[in-house]
Amino acid sequence: METFSDLPRAERIELAPGYNVSRVINGCWQLSDGHALDAPIDFDDVMHAFFELIEHGFTTFDCGDIYTGVEEFLGTLVTRLKRGEGPVCADDIQIHTKYVPDLDILANVTFKHTESIIDRSLRRLNRDTLDLVQFHWWDYSVPGYIEVAHDLLKLKEKGKIRNIGVTNFDAPHLKEIVDAGVPIVSCQSQYSLFDRRPELALSSYCESAGIKHVCYGTLAGGLLAKRWEGVGTITPETRSQVKYLQVLEDSVGYEGYQKLLELLEEIAAHYGVGVSHIATKYILGRPSVACTIVGVRNSRHVADNCKIFGFELSPEDDAAITAFLDGYPRLQGDCYTLERESPRYKGIIHMNVNEEEQGGNDALAGE
Template sequence: MPAIPDRIALDEILSISRLVCGLWQVADLEKDGTLLDPEQGADALDAYARTGFDTFDMADHYGSAELITGRLLARYQHDPRPVALTKWCPEPGSMTADIVRKGVRERLDRLGVDKVDLLQFHWWTFEHPAWLDALHEMARLKEEGLIGAIGVTNFDAAHLALALADGVPIATNQVSFSLVDRRAAGALSDLCRARGVKLLAYGTLCGGFLADRWLGRPEPTAITDWSRSKYKRFIDTAGGWEAFQGILRAAAAIGRKHGVSVSNVATRWVLDHNAVAAAIVGARLGESEHRADNLKVFGFSLNAEDRAALDAAFAATKPIPGDCGDEYRRPPYLTASGDLSHHLDTIPSIYTAEPVPGRPGRSQVSSGSVWEPIAGYSRAVRVKDTICVSGTTATHAADRCIAPGDAGAQTTYILDKIAASISALGGSLEDVVRTRIYLRDAAQWEPVSRAHGCVFGDIKPANTLIETGALIGDYEVEIEAEAVVD
């Protein structure tokens, strides 16, 4: 059995452990307002680092995790030193160069380093397009040497593809991935394999539920731990406690055969997906340390019989709804609080609805395009319960074409823009009753249709797709929409 975890290269410079120590539980331990002692916390991390678990994942909102890790890094004056992966999760709004640089500088200062090894970006709603501004500015800071590699968190396949098509050099995407939540094994993994992006899997042990101690146990009723509260919601959504017990029974039988734990089986299953670089396991800084058991993950492999047993258990469960990251953006909110609507409702819209003078019951939104006053049109207009959205292209800010030449990526951006227009006028995508799609090249019908289906697969509005020939500039597709607000 290996003495240390396996490692994997994310690029020509950055190498990480295939088992990453997640520090989200620092926030849980500090939730009563009492901060952990930074030096004692660094002592605990050092114990991990010296046994090969030398890669730590944290975020700006994980309590004092960055400060504790900074104390650890200060003890290593020469390479190799532990690897620090952190996240920047700004509120949606204008993402100017100064705002992005300030967010990055704060990460550098808290970690006490000149360069963040991997900076991962999270965005709450793609209806606000400034996420692309933030990522492009991060790419410039990467060129300056302030960021080693750029990652994203909780990006679905469509928006990861959009960022890549727009030229953002993304190395990783951190998403939920486990025996319970298997969404990342589909379109997202396919995209990552094709484009060389690696997945960092969190939630691999479902907050500790994917463990022998829960086999045959009654369903818990009172949970105070933030992480466990979150993943109990995943279990409920995937079919409930009995369906989950079926997964545990299958994993336990496989574990007995190989002489390993349920947690080892759960982690090995995720790591075996070739789009996955690493699984993130919790580090409780002195509590519930399982380093010796975690190392067993690298001492066995799953065979076809093992995978068939797990597939049979999966058949009794329900897929987690939506694509990766949807749990943060739409119901069901599979988060520690169980509901993010209070947070998402406070996020400012990029558009502002204005009444039409002298026309009661009519309102409109403008995108600020220079062409709207010249040509005399609005981005969208609402009359009573009907919202009409003008033909929309993948134009970012004033005049930049997003993802030139990629019709599927442009469609994703356009539908976000349409959603924001409708939302500003009091509707939602669920209210859309018709879309019309105009293509430069009919041969691009499939990526455009698939992107449309990702958004409207359950809504199913009336739809028309037309090849129009030349569109202005580098635009491959233009879409208009109508919605009726019930």
């Protein structure tokens, strides 16, 4: 009988020279205040899940300065590892955070403000250096993103940041930052069976520029799972599902969704795995993709998700999924354009979380 210790370990990849991460990253947006719409998070169970994931080589975590309470929770994990309570040392895990200046202050972001937010992340995470800071800019029409990216470079030179990445940039704006001389190691964007917008331009740009593509939404907040087969009306259980239901509606639609689940289930049966494994494996198999992020909000899926690394998707099955998706509309525009421009998409995004929920603009107030 297969035991927990027999399960495959996570594959690893070099995100930057000398910097290795697990190819499936533990996503922590799910742990932020207000994310769960169904039941409260059991944080003891989540800590248990983290220890088990680390033990199986899933050593990399994704969070953000605007994920309320999450950097602090990961700081507790770091403290426990420093005390020798976990399966590895604190230096053997990687924590990726984000720097997301509020929409309302974009025009006035100063170096002092940026440094104060980075210092806050360092304090919350109980780290001396941030492994990766992924920079986000809500509105390209407000100038300043290149200057702020350079400020992050200054903080890298001061030793506060090890690597700089971006999130939710499209190809032309990412290229602008790279051409301005900021060494970007990774780009995080949504990429899933419902959302293939990276294939328009971002994937090929990342490949040509040597930037590692890190993807979220691979499981569409858990909607890409067998439990939804035959379910007519879906009541979202998380904010993540609210978002991905829109993406589903605008791509395969509800009828196509059920057919897709059937196809994935049929393919999964060849390998003795589940729908979610095939959804993840398909995205991990795209040429630009270094890592996918899979959200964790309990210990329920830990053993199951180790199986992602226990099989390879055949070229025939991969092609069958692509052929199926090609029969449906693609989400419009470049990466994150809908989220920036469409009222329907913009309406569900919180763009001023640093100030509203976290008192993050103390430094700016004094400017």
